[in-house]
Amino acid sequence: MGKPDKEAMKALRKQRKAYIDRAQQEMKKQRKLIKAIKEQIKDEPKTVPRIASEAKLQADQVLLYVAALRKYGQVVEVDKDGDYFTYKLDAEA
Amino acid sequence: MKETLRLQYDALVIGGGIAGLQSALDLADQDFKVAVIEKDATIGGKMIRLSKVFPTLDCASCITTPKMAAAAHHDNIDLFTYCEVNSLDRSQGRLKASITQKPRYVDPDKCIGCRQCEYQCPVYVPDQEQGGFNLRKAVYIPFSNAIPQLALIDVEHCALCGKCAKVCPTEAIDYFQQPEDFVIEAKTAVLATGFKLTPMDQKKEYGQGQIPNVISSLQMERLLAPHGPYQRVIRPSDGKEPDSIAYVQCAGSRDLSLGISYCSRVCCMYAIKQAMLLSGALPLADITIYYMDIRAFGKGYEQFFQNAKAMGIEFVKAKVGRIEQGENHNVLLRIEEQEGDGRVVRREHDLVVLSLGMVPDWNPAGICPVGTGDDAFIKCVRPKLAPTLTEMEGVFVAGVAAGPKDIVDTIAEAGAAAMEASNYLNSSASGRAA
Structure with missing residues (x-):
């Protein structure tokens, strides 16, 4: 598909408004969450419970986003600390 | 008005999991033209999502991926992924399946599976392919060994920001794609619709x-x-x-x-x-x-x-x-x-x-006149002597669609269903698809 027609895109946005609004709200929340996680692990590797406790987030949410950031090459797993693995931002990302 | 596309095959296989792929390969190797219809965006079924298989502890992917690739590259097999079967009827000696191709919002002829769209997409969505324990993007390829390697857009989570279209090197993104209906005509069919937990x-x-x-x-x-x-x-x-x-x-x-x-x-x-x-x-x-x-x-x-x-x-x-x-x-x-x-x-x-x-992943009620048993799995009319025969002439069943079974039995039964379908084709007078 070449560059879509402006009017057609406008009509499509109107048609999918409910989905788009929901996706945009979700995106906002996700950006905030990812920023908070990245902030925690930019200088030193941390475990999921430590990130969750210091960023005041839920541990399962932190693990979900750490897993996704790892998948998309932004976070790496480092060492083990007790029963937990630690994660840090990938310097090359 | 656009005319509905009509395609002719010898055999139609509904379900692209291990049972469907085995039946399709066995029929295609006998020189029959086969169409495989799969509801997901990739073939491979449950087996490609497993870690290893019992009792040999072989890698599940190492067994399934070659079967998937063999089906994808076979001259006698055409794969139709991300499709729904609306009806399957028999008239004048032929089966007629009405099918809807669901929109991927990506042109399959242009997408090269490079995943640049996925990396640029800003929306994260729970990834059911990973049991909901990881996230994917709103535009994504299901997994790394999915076949076909084509992206699709999950419109319910798409913010329509245009980033995927901007980075796509082949201009494959098509936000305006619509569902497309088509018809497949065949002489025989194998139902290999699998299970869910x-x-x-x-x-x-x-x-x-x-x-x-x-x-x-x-x-x-x-x-x-x-x-x-x-x-x-x-x-x-x-x-x-x-x-x-x-x-x-x-x-x-x-x-x-x-x-x-x-x-x-x-x-x-x-x-x-x-x-x-x-x-x-x-x-x-x-x-x-x-x-x-x-x-x-x-x-x-x-x-x-x-x-x-x-x-x-x-x-x-x-x-x-x-x-x-x-x-x-x-x-x-x-x-x-x-x-x-x-x-x-x-x-x-x-x-x-x-x-x-x-439990069965598909209910034939309202789609085709194939009965189910008390357990809701597809009914076999001769469970001891010919366990792949259904109530519908020329329509056979393979794998867990007929009842719970392991991979070994599923593959054996898929081979049996292919042989029944082959016998049916050979015994019919009208010959093979052109």
């Missing part, structure tokens, strides 16, 4: 899917897979490496309260397999299987069970009555022992796996 949320006593560290057996398959959500086994609530893992057998089978009276036949063996894999991945972890009976009926299965016991996996003959959230994300089980004095005891584990049973 019994839902997690049905049993109140087991937490109805609300306890974070109570997971399904297919979720555990993903945790054990090399390309799993965490690339290791950790528990989903907080990332702890579990020291104590329990399996609850018959969690969705042999349970009249769920309306499932039958045994799903594979749960004992997959639980033993997973327990053995966990012993390898987490050598210090305690692994317990709470069971009513162990059904190790296939070739080499009893030895596999004995090996698991020798490895130190604890088998406790007991019925789990209740599962509750414990402290520190742990899970509390209330069990009634079925050996000794039959007492009720409480045990605590880091992670609990429900060995859920199998």
Whole structure:
């Protein structure tokens, strides 16, 4: 598909408004969450419970986003600390 | 008005899992033209999503991927993924299937599977391919060995920001794509529509899917897979490496309260397999299987069970009555022992796996005149002598679509269904598709 027609895109946005609004709200929340996680692990590797406790987030949410950031090459797993693995931002990302 | 596309084949296979692929390959190797219809965006079915198979502990992907590639590259097979079958009727000696191609919002002729769209997309969505333990993007390729390697857009989560279209090197993104109906005509068909697990949320006593560290057996398959959500086994609530893992057998089978009276036949063996894999991945972890009976009926299965016991996996003959959230994300089980004095005891584990049973993934009602049994699986009209025959002439059934069975039996039955279809084609007067 070449560059879509402006009017057609406008009509499509109107048609999918409910989905788009929901996706945009979700995106906002996700950006905030990812920023908070990245902030925690930019200088030193941390475990999921430590990130969750210091960023005041839920541990399962932190693990979900750490897993996704790892998948998309932004976070790496480092060492083990007790029963937990630690994660840090990938310097090359 | 646009005319509906009509395609002619010798055989139609509904379902692109291991049963459908085996039937399609066996028919195609006999020079019949075969169309495979798959509802997902990739072929491979449940098997491509497994870690390893019992009792050999071969890598599931190493067996399935070559079959997927063979089907994709076979001159006599055409794959139709991301399609729904609306109806399958017989008239004037031919089967007619009405099919809808669901929109991917990506031009399949242009997409090169480079994933640049996926990397640029700003919206994260829970990835059900990884048991919900990881995220994908709103535009995505299902997994790394998906066939075909084509992206698709999940419009319900798409913000229509245009980033994917901007980075696509082949201008493949098409936000305006619509569903397209087409018709396939064939002389015979094989139904290989597979199964799904019994839902997690049905049993109140087991937490109805609300306890974070109570997971399904297919979720555990993903945790054990090399390309799993965490690339290791950790528990989903907080990332702890579990020291104590329990399996609850018959969690969705042999349970009249769920309306499932039958045994799903594979749960004992997959639980033993997973327990053995966990012993390898987490050598210090305690692994317990709470069971009513162990059904190790296939070739080499009893030895596999004995090996698991020798490895130190604890088998406790007991019925789990209740599962509750414990402290520190742990899970509390209330069990009634079925050996000794039959007492009720409480045990605590880091992670609990429900060995859920199998239910059919497709109901033919309203689509084709093929009957189902009391268990809702497709009815076989001659279960002993010709177990792949259905109530519809020239339509055969293969794999778990006909009832719970393991991969070995599924592949054998898929071969049998292909031979029945082949005999049917050879005995018919009108010959092969052009």
